[in-house]
Amino acid sequence: MSDTTPAVEAGRLDTEALEQVLAAPAARFRHDYLEVRGLRVEFDGFVAVDGVDLTVTQGDLRFLIGPNGAGKTTVVDALTGLVAAAGSAQFGGVDLLGRPSHRIARSGVGRTFQTASVFDELTVLQNLDIAAGARRGPLTLLRRRRSVPPEVEAALETVGLAHVRDLPAGVLAHGQKQWLEIGMLLVQDARLLLLDEPVAGMSQAEREETGLLLQRIGEQRTVVVVEHDMEFLRAFASSVTVLHQGKVLAEGTVAQVQADPRVVEVYLGTGAHGRGSRTAATSTEVE
Ligand SMILES: Nc1ncnc2c1ncn2[C@@H]1O[C@H](COP(=O)(O)OP(=O)(O)OP(=O)(O)O)[C@@H](O)[C@H]1O
Ligand SMILES: [Mg+2]
Numbered sequence: 001m002s003d004t005t006p007a008v009e010a011g012r013l014d015t016e017a018l019e020q021v022l023a024a025p026a027a028r029f030r031h032d033y034l035e036v037r038g039l040r041v042e043f044d045g046f047v048a049v050d051g052v053d054l055t056v057t058q059g060d061l062r063f064l065i066g067p068n069g070a071g072k073t074t075v076v077d078a079l080t081g082l083v084a085a086a087g088s089a090q091f092g093g094v095d096l097l098g099r100p101s102h103r104i105a106r107s108g109v110g111r112t113f114q115t116a117s118v119f120d121e122l123t124v125l126q127n128l129d130i131a132a133g134a135r136r137g138p139l140t141l142l143r144r145r146r147s148v149p150p151e152v153e154a155a156l157e158t159v160g161l162a163h164v165r166d167l168p169a170g171v172l173a174h175g176q177k178q179w180l181e182i183g184m185l186l187v188q189d190a191r192l193l194l195l196d197e198p199v200a201g202m203s204q205a206e207r208e209e210t211g212l213l214l215q216r217i218g219e220q221r222t223v224v225v226v227e228h229d230m231e232f233l234r235a236f237a238s239s240v241t242v243l244h245q246g247k248v249l250a251e252g253t254v255a256q257v258q259a260d261p262r263v264v265e266v267y268l269g270t271g272a273h274g275r276g277s278r279t280a281a282t283s284t285e286v287e
Contacts, residue, residue: 032057032092032108033222041077041083049071061223065233065240067266111195113196116174118184122169124156151186155183158186175210193222239252242260
């Protein structure tokens with residue numbers, strides 16, 4: 001855990017490297033968009049996602065917010081093949097629903113989890129290499145490579161972890177682990193990134209670094225960020241979808257959504273329990 005390794009400082013993002021990585025392949029991303037229609041997920045009779053429509057275009061940085069249990073993670077799970085869902089979901093012209101997770105990943109859809117899921121015992125570089133291997137296929141993976149592949153090198157620079165490349169991922173600071181996960185999506189060449197609470201537990205400085213990273217990635221890729229933190233949302237979201245009880249309650253710019261009385265109502269209504277209270281406390285500022 002990060003607490004045991006104060007020697008590892010939070011990395012700074014290398015914006016120059018970021019420019020280089022992000023500048024080149026713009027054409028590949030240009031026409032990407034996520035289109036979700038009537039998404040529905042039921043768990044033993046309980047409807048967790050109830051007819052969600054969602055359109056997110058390339059270049060957008062969409063925040064998906066909502067109180068605890070609103071169905072945010074379940075939407076991401078449905079889009080990445082982890083739970084069965086009805087309705088339709090397409091990205092880059094490919095149907096996502098009903099496909100196994102690995103095929104969804106191959107069609108350019110990547111996600112992170114609420115808790116970081118890197119291999120703690122492996123180095124940062126090895127984690128990225130495995131992610132790159134997932135894309136290369138078994139034959140290439142078996143071949144021993146002497147040098148670091150360029151996409152891995154680029155991802156290391158982009159997420160600011162080049163200086164800790166040979167450390168086991170387990171000793172990274174919390175924020176760095178999340179950046180490593182995002183790096184893993186970049187080497188897999190994910191064009192749609194679904195990030196489930198990427199800044200939870202991060203320091204203020206780490207949040208800012210992450211927000212800038214997501215903004216830059218979002219210029220070309222399609223990015224959906226599940227988030228609770230209203231301050232982070234205000235600083236970095238370009239558009240917002242609010243989920244409540246499995247349904248879309250509101251959608252628009254940060255200002256539009258914050259001015260929506262239904263949104264204020266929902267957050268105030270959940271103020272008494274769970275992490276919703278964090279959001280409730282901040283949402284009162286917009287009244
Ligand atoms: N595997 C499951 N089986 C049964 N119910 C589930 C399952 N997964 C989620 N749920 C329920 O579905 C609802 C939506 O859960 P989900 O995790 O998507 O919410 P969320 O918006 O991500 O909440 P949080 O902000 O707490 O992460 C909740 O009521 C949850 O208890
Ligand atoms: Mg969740």
